[in-house]
Amino acid sequence: MRRILLLGATLVPLMAAIPDIESSSCPRRDEPKYLGSKSCQKCHYKEYASWQKTAMAKSFEALKPGAAAESKKKAHLDLAKDYTQDAACVACHVTGYGKPGGYPEVGREWTVEEKARAPALEGVGCESCHGPGGDTSPFKKDNKDYKWADIAKMGAIHPDEKTCVSCHNKKSPSFREFIFADKIGKDTHDLLKLKRDHGCDHQHREGK
Ligand code: HEC
Ligand code: HEC
Ligand code: HEC
Ligand code: HEC
Numbered sequence: 001m002r003r004i005l006l007l008g009a010t011l012v013p014l015m016a017a018i019p020d021i022e023s024s025s026c027p028r029r030d031e032p033k034y035l036g037s038k039s040c041q042k043c044h045y046k047e048y049a050s051w052q053k054t055a056m057a058k059s060f061e062a063l064k065p066g067a068a069a070e071s072k073k074k075a076h077l078d079l080a081k082d083y084t085q086d087a088a089c090v091a092c093h094v095t096g097y098g099k100p101g102g103y104p105e106v107g108r109e110w111t112v113e114e115k116a117r118a119p120a121l122e123g124v125g126c127e128s129c130h131g132p133g134g135d136t137s138p139f140k141k142d143n144k145d146y147k148w149a150d151i152a153k154m155g156a157i158h159p160d161e162k163t164c165v166s167c168h169n170k171k172s173p174s175f176r177e178f179i180f181a182d183k184i185g186k187d188t189h190d191l192l193k194l195k196r197d198h199g200c201d202h203q204h205r206e207g208k
Helices: 002-017 021-025 045-052 069-074 087-093 112-121 126-130 136-142 148-153 161-165
Strands: none
Touching: 045 126, 136 148
16 A cells, blocks of 8 residues: 555656646546526526526625615625625625636736626526536537436536525625525525426425
8 A cells, every 4th residue: 555655656746747648638627617697598588587586696786886785884884895896795796706607706807708708697696506507508408308417417506505605604794694494495586397307316496
């Protein structure tokens, strides 16, 4: 065992010196990209329409100067400040912050492409709770009766308490206690019954 570990350790520097031939002929798979909520609309029209009306869909607005005056006062925030440029705020108020295809990091110059994609990723979008659609959306197009296990490998997330609490936590200046059982399904979107059986490892909720 010990010998194997030592051998491993001596191989590392050797490998680092060799040009990365393997990865150029067979590129390492990229992380799936975020596509924005609009990309989900054509296949999930009702979810999209009901999501659009929620506070989370509009949550980027709250960071703008003059917006959400009452909440800002209570949380001792500066009503005149433009928090859309503040890295300490943006991650929880947008979709896929700093991830491939996601909302670009603030505090640096954006490329033309980043400037173009950012508006569609403002607010807490579909992919904030369901994972990036870059691989799952094209796959589902051709495999309407996909297996859950297949799309889970492509980054699909089944939203649970952990998903919500990644934002609904004490780092939020306006944090209110978050009781998952009370909030789940509320103010997210209408939950419809799936048409097909995807062999899910989880129970699906239905309702508002
Ligand atoms: C990417 C961050 C993020 C995730 C993930 C997230 N939320 Fe939110 N949520 C927010 C933000 C930001 C607001 C504030 C929206 C506003 O009022 O501008 C909010 C507001 C809400 C509200 C309305 C205000 C309230 O507290 O009653 C509900 C309900 C809610 N979220 C439920 C959930 C549930 C349930 C989940 C998980 C399934 C979830 N959220 C996941 C960021 C998030
Ligand atoms: C850890 C994630 C997180 C961070 C960081 C965060 N927020 Fe939020 N924000 C939320 C959530 C979640 C809510 C919904 C209420 C709650 O439970 O806090 C919210 C609600 C708000 C609201 C109330 C919206 C309304 O419609 O009344 C304002 C304003 C706000 N945030 C501004 C900010 C500002 C400004 C910052 C940075 C100083 C910030 N947030 C940082 C998650 C976050
Ligand atoms: C080309 C069509 C298409 C697009 C685009 C699409 N989906 Fe789907 N999606 C489907 C189909 C088909 C199903 C299965 C529906 C059923 O069985 O009723 C599905 C199911 C789902 C489910 C349920 C997953 C499960 O099995 O538990 C979620 C969540 C979902 N999609 C989210 C999204 C999100 C988020 C986007 C955008 C990033 C998106 N979809 C884009 C076709 C699509
Ligand atoms: C704040 C988190 C959150 C956001 C944002 C969100 N969803 Fe969901 N979504 C959920 C939860 C929670 C469920 C229920 C999961 C379960 O069955 O336990 C769900 C279920 C679904 C399902 C399966 C059931 C159904 O209603 O068909 C689809 C499809 C879906 N979402 C698509 C979308 C699309 C498209 C968007 C954006 C327009 C979106 N979701 C935005 C949390 C979210």
